[in-house]
Amino acid sequence: MKDVDVLDDFDIEDYIRQDQMPHFLCPGCGHGIALRALMWAIHDLAIPKDKLAVVSGIGCSGRLSGYVDASTFHTTHGRPLAFATGLALARPDLHVIVISGDGDCLAIGGNHMIHSCRRNLNMTCMMLNNEIYGMTGGQVSPTTSSDRFTTTTPAGNTEPVFDACALAAAAGASFVGREVTLQILALRELLRDAIANDGFSFVEVISDCTEIYGRKNDLGASPEMMMSQKSSMRPFAYRNTVDVPFRPTGLKTGVLAKTDRPEYGKAYRAMTEKLRGKKGRG
Amino acid sequence: MSQRINLQGNHACALGAIRAGCRFFAGYPITPSSEVAESMARELPKVGGTFIQMEDEIASMAAVIGASMGGMKSMTATSGPGFSLKQENLGYACGAEIPCVIVNVMRGGPSTGMPTRPSQGDIMQARWGTHGDHPIIVLAPASAAEAFSETSRAVELSEQLRVPVVVLLDEAIGHLVETVDLDAIPETPEVWRKWAEGPKQDYEPYAVTDDMVPPMSRPGDGYRTHTTGLTHAPNGFPTQNPAIAEAALTRTTTKLDLHRERYESWRVRQCDDADLLIVAIGISARAAQAAVDDLRADGVKAGLFRPVTLWPFPEEALREVVASSGAKTVLVPEMNQGQLVLEVERVLKGSAGTVGLGRIDGEAITPDQIAGKAREILG
Numbered sequence: 001m002k003d004v005d006v007l008d009d010f011d012i013e014d015y016i017r018q019d020q021m022p023h024f025l026c027p028g029c030g031h032g033i034a035l036r037a038l039m040w041a042i043h044d045l046a047i048p049k050d051k052l053a054v055v056s057g058i059g060c061s062g063r064l065s066g067y068v069d070a071s072t073f074h075t076t077h078g079r080p081l082a083f084a085t086g087l088a089l090a091r092p093d094l095h096v097i098v099i100s101g102d103g104d105c106l107a108i109g110g111n112h113m114i115h116s117c118r119r120n121l122n123m124t125c126m127m128l129n130n131e132i133y134g135m136t137g138g139q140v141s142p143t144t145s146s147d148r149f150t151t152t153t154p155a156g157n158t159e160p161v162f163d164a165c166a167l168a169a170a171a172g173a174s175f176v177g178r179e180v181t182l183q184i185l186a187l188r189e190l191l192r193d194a195i196a197n198d199g200f201s202f203v204e205v206i207s208d209c210t211e212i213y214g215r216k217n218d219l220g221a222s223p224e225m226m227m228s229q230k231s232s233m234r235p236f237a238y239r240n241t242v243d244v245p246f247r248p249t250g251l252k253t254g255v256l257a258k259t260d261r262p263e264y265g266k267a268y269r270a271m272t273e274k275l276r277g278k279k280g281r282g
Numbered sequence: 283m284s285q286r287i288n289l290q291g292n293h294a295c296a297l298g299a300i301r302a303g304c305r306f307f308a309g310y311p312i313t314p315s316s317e318v319a320e321s322m323a324r325e326l327p328k329v330g331g332t333f334i335q336m337e338d339e340i341a342s343m344a345a346v347i348g349a350s351m352g353g354m355k356s357m358t359a360t361s362g363p364g365f366s367l368k369q370e371n372l373g374y375a376c377g378a379e380i381p382c383v384i385v386n387v388m389r390g391g392p393s394t395g396m397p398t399r400p401s402q403g404d405i406m407q408a409r410w411g412t413h414g415d416h417p418i419i420v421l422a423p424a425s426a427a428e429a430f431s432e433t434s435r436a437v438e439l440s441e442q443l444r445v446p447v448v449v450l451l452d453e454a455i456g457h458l459v460e461t462v463d464l465d466a467i468p469e470t471p472e473v474w475r476k477w478a479e480g481p482k483q484d485y486e487p488y489a490v491t492d493d494m495v496p497p498m499s500r501p502g503d504g505y506r507t508h509t510t511g512l513t514h515a516p517n518g519f520p521t522q523n524p525a526i527a528e529a530a531l532t533r534t535t536t537k538l539d540l541h542r543e544r545y546e547s548w549r550v551r552q553c554d555d556a557d558l559l560i561v562a563i564g565i566s567a568r569a570a571q572a573a574v575d576d577l578r579a580d581g582v583k584a585g586l587f588r589p590v591t592l593w594p595f596p597e598e599a600l601r602e603v604v605a606s607s608g609a610k611t612v613l614v615p616e617m618n619q620g621q622l623v624l625e626v627e628r629v630l631k632g633s634a635g636t637v638g639l640g641r642i643d644g645e646a647i648t649p650d651q652i653a654g655k656a657r658e659i660l661g
Contacts, residue, residue: 017508020519053501055348066508066519071501073351074510074520075344076374082341086348086356087501089332090306094352094501112344115337268334272327 008043015039015049017069024063028210028222030181031128035064037184037205038097038126041191053094055084057109059135060209061101061128078109081116081125088123092265095195096123102143103133106162110142116200117171121264124194124201127164130209138212149216164204169257174199176257180206180233182226183253193255199263206233206251285464291429291456292359295385295449296321297464298430299357302437303472304383305331306356308345310338310364313397314453315387318359339367343384347371350380351509353500355437359385361453362395365404365411372446373412374511379488379496379534381440381475385433385449387456388564388617390644399644400453402564402617406624408448409593415531417538419545420448420593422563426460431467432590438473439545443538444495450592452617454565454646478505487518488530494537538594547590548599552578556585558656559609559634561600561626563592565646566615572649577656584656585609592622597629604634611659615639615652 016039025031042052049070056065058077065072071094075083080098088096105113105127116125132150133139140150140157143164147156169176175197179187187205194201208214208225219225236252289297295318299307307326309319323333332349336342342358349356360368365386375382388404390396395403404411408420419439423432429451436447478485478499487507489496499505512520513527521527538545552574553559562570567588577584587603589596604612612634614623623638630636639655641647 049506050502050504053352066510069506071499071506072508073348074508074512075347076371076511079340079344079371082336082344083348083351085334085336085341086306086308086345086350087352088348089334089345090349090352090354090356091501111337112341115341268332272330272332275327276330 010040010043012036012039015042015069016067020067023067025060026211028208028214029060030130030205030207030222030226031060031064033181033184034126034128034187034205034207035067037187038191039068040188041195044188044192045195047095047195051093051095052097053087053091054097054099055080055087056099057101057104059101059104059133060130061099061104064099078104078107079112080104081109081112084123085116085119085121088121089265089268092122092269097195098123098125100125100127102127102129102131102164103141106142106164114167114171117168117173117202119264120172120174120199120261122198122200124191124203126191126203126205128205128207129164130207130213132209132213134209134212138216148213150213163251165202165251165256168202172261173202173257174259174261175201175255177255178204178206178251178253180226180229180253181208182230186253190255199261286461287464288459289426289430289462290317290459291423291426291451292317292387293321294426294429294462295359295433295451296325298433299383299437300325300329300331302355302434304355304357304437305329306346306349306354307331307358308334308336308342308349308356309358310336310342310360312339312361312364314389314456315359315361315385317456318385339364340370343368343371346382347375347380350382351500355381355441357383357385357437359387361387361397362389362391362404363393365407369412373414373416375446376412376416376418377511377534378509379444380446381444382446383433383436383440383449384446385451388450388452396644398453400565400617400646401644402452402566403621404450405592405616405618405621408450415535417445417534418448418593419443419445419538419591420450422450422590422592423455424564424567424588425455426458427462427467428590429455430462430464434470438470441473441475442495442544443541444475444498445538450564452564478503486516488514488516490516490533494533494540542594545591546596546599548596549588549590550603551586551588553585553587553603553607555583556607556609557583557611558660559585559587559604559607559612560652560656561587561589561612561614561622562616563589563622566617569647569649570615570652573652573656576649576653582656582660595625595629600626600629601633604630609634611635611637613637613639613652613656613659615647615655617641617647
């Protein structure tokens, strides 16, 4: 936990729209912790709120953008990365953060997710993985663990899961990381490094849906869920190689991939400037 | 020096948009509209604009809205199946009132249909394609020159009224190459949406203003507003309060009624004494014009009413033309099984007999076909 100052001057209230409180998240939901870590990272990087754009999709994760005191865009289901792509290209002066969920990002938005990784446009996607469609009442998602009960897997989930970080790394995201909400300081540091990365950063946050997922699967209350998430993860020391085996359990946390690839916006603008220098051609 | 150039309808759309200040284009390849994207990919970098080919049609519509929310005039282009895919985010732009332009070059449908053949099967989809009540403007050019000027106008109207504008071409107009005199198209001052100004605490992104078009903010200008596809209160945040929801939806769906004089556009030809009026758009209007000339040469008093702004339909204008000419019959030739004719019937409410003429075989409707139908009606 190097160079993370726990006793700094960060105050979440400076970054949250007080008039939108109380928030609508259920008691025990991990999403609030993730939002706090994100705002803390923004604070660490001294990003002015007027230069911050938060884009979200649909679902429980999608509602978080409305709580941030920034320019915020609550878009359509699965499409926040595509909206953010237009915004980031039009406005390279902004810090663009996308908040998505496991259903939003990996199911309906899966195509936008892999192509955003490939393109490497400067933005950070924080995907909140609670293994369930919470807002619609608890249906199976692409990250629901095997045998788990949801409203659409009444006899237990028989589908395999996505390893979102392996997918992001394979698709070319220049920064990939994962953390659990219990480790808020590590999550803050991970998000800070992700936002600082010049390119597309993907951060998966292992969140918990206590009210629906926890209840349906007898996983205990939020503290029990968070502890079991932490104990099932394996901290990973990044060693300049991409080593993210496809497996549903025993996922690694920390920085999982980091590559030095050209940022797409800069590459496009360089081409534009080159073209504009050649008057009378084309 | 006169700038007379051979221009294809699709290329004209791209150049017209750029002339109106469009600087962002996101698209996805699809026949028969791909030339719009190709033209944009070539031309936008030269003027400091941005072109991106997205991973799919949905994403390109989303990126266009994202760029517009960032403060850039933006456009996409597509055809049938792609237009279907864009409806989801097009609805977002209607609801959140984000200016943007969508060129839809109609091909045979449904589904993959006849990709290289002309059609006018998306007339109703252009108006009602996305779910829920929503405002939208649809312009229907009938020549390469008009593809240029109408796409310019689409950019301007979307900015002025904070509404998505669809430029609806059929494949025949999209691929029609005509000599266009660019100098003859009047240079207009650049039009921008109204920007938010004044103190942050007083600004409401969806305030009810006299013109029903609220000023827009953008990231970086200090307002830090929220934009959502959920039904929202004047402050931009979601609401389920019945009175606020009704007021908000009523404003967006009626704002266009206040500005008819800004966007309504139609052309009449030989309508003053017409016994038979033809109502048509796009390539069907070109054929109808030739049919009118043919019928007039035979002494048949025919006239053409061509909506250039297709939606909202220029209903008052059509009623006046029918009333003043005394036309007994209105013939509506179109390349579908009868869509425009439904609107004409609705507008005329029986004040003249309405007859449809459809063609769905992938060929453009011909002057002979229209003139033949007219003679058949007149006996």
